[in-house]
Amino acid sequence: MGKSVSVSSDDLVGRQAEVALAVAELRRLRAGRSSVLVIEGEAGIGKTRLVQSIAEEARAQNMTAFVGQAHPFERTRPFGAMVAALDLNRRSGDPRRAAIDALLRGGDAMPGSVAGDSQYRVIEEIVDLVESSCSRSPVVLVVEDIHWADTATLSAIWSVARQLTLEQLLVVVTARPSPRSAEVARLLEDLAAGGARAVDLLPLTPDEVALLARRLLGADPGPELSAVLAKGGGNPLWVLAILRSLADESLLRGTGDDVETTTSELPASLSDLVVRRLQHLPTATLDLLQITAVLGDAVSLRDVAAVAHRPGVDVVAQLGPAFDAQLLDTSDERVVFRHQLVHDAIYQRIASSARRVLHREAAVALMAAGAHRLEVADHLVRGAERGDEEAVAWLREAAGAASAQAPPVSAELMRRAEALLPLGHRDADLVASEVVQALLRAGQVAEASGRAEAILARRHAPEADIPLRLALLGALALQNRTDELIALVQTSLDSIELGPSGQVMMLAQQSWALTYSGDPRGGESAAARALAISEEAEDVAMTVWALTALLVAVGRRGRFGEALVHARRAAVLAAESQDTRSLPLQPTFFLGLALIDCDRVAEARAAFREALDDQFGSAWWLSETLMADAQASFVIGDWGDALPGLVAGGRAAQEKGNPLLVNQSLAYRIFIATGTGDLLTAKELAAPLIPVLEGDQLPYNAGVLACAVAGLRAAEGDLQGAYDVLLHCWQFDIARECRFYHRCLAPDLVRLALALGHEEVAADVAGVVRRGAALAPDVPTVRSLALRCQGLVDGDTEALVDAVGLARQAPHLVEHTGACEDAAQLLAENGRRDESAALLQEALHRYEKAGADAWAGRARAQLRTLGVHPGPRGNRHRPTSGWESLTSTEKAVSRLVAEGLTNGAVARQLYISPHTVNTHLRHVFSKLGVPNRAALAALVPHSIE
Structure with missing residues (x-):
């Protein structure tokens, strides 16, 4: 007799250990601790059933469970799985979710936004949405089948997991061992490095x-x-x-x-078993199943009806037998196959030629029904054949739509559009140039430059020439191929007819390349030429480009006041310009840098905040702007706030693949670690910088790296090693007429040269610095530097005292305290002990305020040699726990968190990054002895009272 089978009772079997681990993770979540769970296993092994049980248990415990799944035919849909998990729908009753959907559809693109900017904004909004949900109840976020996920979804998962480590959040992802892209492998590696727990589902016994x-x-x-x-x-x-x-x-x-x-x-395979079961279905049902399989493994009945050209009621009736046979199910108003393997079996049963036709017909029907181009792009990719010019046009438009939200998706669509063009098509070179630009936006720089070079080396369409050259310039700059960039600009200017804007763009790129490769004189010349062209053409946007290049070049040559004039003019013109798309990104950021170079730190920080509020280029320069502001905190001695910003800025730079900025973050952290006496940490941080400083070719920011490493070596007693690294960098900069880092290189180099008997070197350095002071007569620290160096060489006490007076006019910690200590030593040697002690006390006060305990200890030791016994150390009066132990920024963060603001909202109010907020909160939790945000919120009002 026949035996019936009820498949609805397929409870978990043989997964006791995995379920126990999941229960433990939910217990951790209930206790307020975040975690990540990665569930891996082959198709059909039970990943979905396990995560379903986790979500069900979470909801039973009054937790919030967000569940989304990536699908194989939606890889051209940015954030597809996150949209499903978080219900990011324009019809949502939640204005925040509707606003994110508008961003995804390009309805709120910022003027002048650059590739990847919308993706950054969407990710930040997703993080903010999940965080706000965590404030109401513990949250479980499940993303299934990330092996099918688009790159934007993978980035969002990583950002949520990394930024919300202090929230009541459990992130669960599932993946097959294959297929697995490099992006998926990298995400899983990053999650594992962050402490994710892994579950490998094995076959049942x-x-x-x-x-x-x-x-x-x-x-x-x-x-x-x-x-x-x-x-x-x-x-x-x-x-x-x-x-x-x-x-x-x-x-x-x-x-x-x-x-x-x-x-x-x-049958020997699951696919064959599925096909065997299809034999019992009506023909009409089989036809609709094929259409459904072509549309995907989870589709709307409306789309099935549109492609089948049948009324929806007929579609429901004709698919009934497939539901009865438990091949199909429903989920969130979509028809879903019981498993992707069931979908795959039906899809693969369709002849490949028929699949292509069905995909093409599906694309046409969906477009006619008003679907977004990105929602049908996958069907065009699978269904169109070479020569399909209509598909090429659609794919190019879809690539443009994806450019801001998901640059890698845009690049892949452009590749496909190019492949579909008929051989010898009139638009082939233009499409090829669009591919190059898309690759560049997606970060596939080497391929972009290789393609551009190959096209430019052969005969090509004139209309593609300039876009290709400009894209190649960008690629060469990103690869630090400065010699080739400079040559390309020169060849372009000599051999092709460029309009004023093209000339200015090329000259600006050449100027930066020359300046940062060690020829600031050449950089200045190129920028000046660009400025003349833009002004003659009365092109405001291009004038801003030229001024930005010019201010960088003259600044590197030590003419800081002149650079500030150019920076102010560029910022004013940019604010007045209507052509924001053509502007260089963040001219206000460059104004902030020029202000810092002129000792105007407060104005610089205001400029950085304005840059963060600007309406263009926000994501592109975000890490640079936040890093610069953290460095400003370091400069004025606010190390408690500087360190979290430097750490966060370094991480952001690492993610962007910016090694120069990563090393700069390390350098300033080495300064802080050395100043506080944590030489072990300083040595660990310095390890990656040593090889950078030992080569014949140094990076443009080598000055600050050398100063940090030299300071560490001097603190360890290796004066010769400190001297060697400073001298190498000094000689490198002198050969290239670069004066930018003289303020940090020169004083220690002069002092060490004198201590080691290299008087001629000390005199040469002092002479160079003295001549440099004439180039920036209005910058107090530059003038102070010249007096310090010459005073040390000449043994001139009054010059050193005057140097202190000038240093007091600027808020700089290191320059001020260094001048005090230099003058104090010479005063003491000349018997002026009281004056010496007063200056040491002045330095000591600033060291203690900054928390530079090691440097403060040095000042105290010098005071004791003068017979002066300083009072109790300043930081002994500073509590190490409780509300009063918090820095001003930590208190501000705590107050805003207590008001219910998310990390993103706190970051926007305080002009810091969400990563920095997270770092501050870690310190706050530790100092106050609280486990989470709720406990902090309960404590803050009492502390304020």
């Missing part, structure tokens, strides 16, 4: 397969049935399919207490 069968059949499987079930290899989905197939075909019979099969002949 024979006893577990027997238990699963018993639950479904109500009786034990007999020996023959057990042998047939063993063909499933312990894969639960395959075991269920075998049992279902046997039951549907009445091939099961009861034998006493057991259930046996009347056949041992079954």
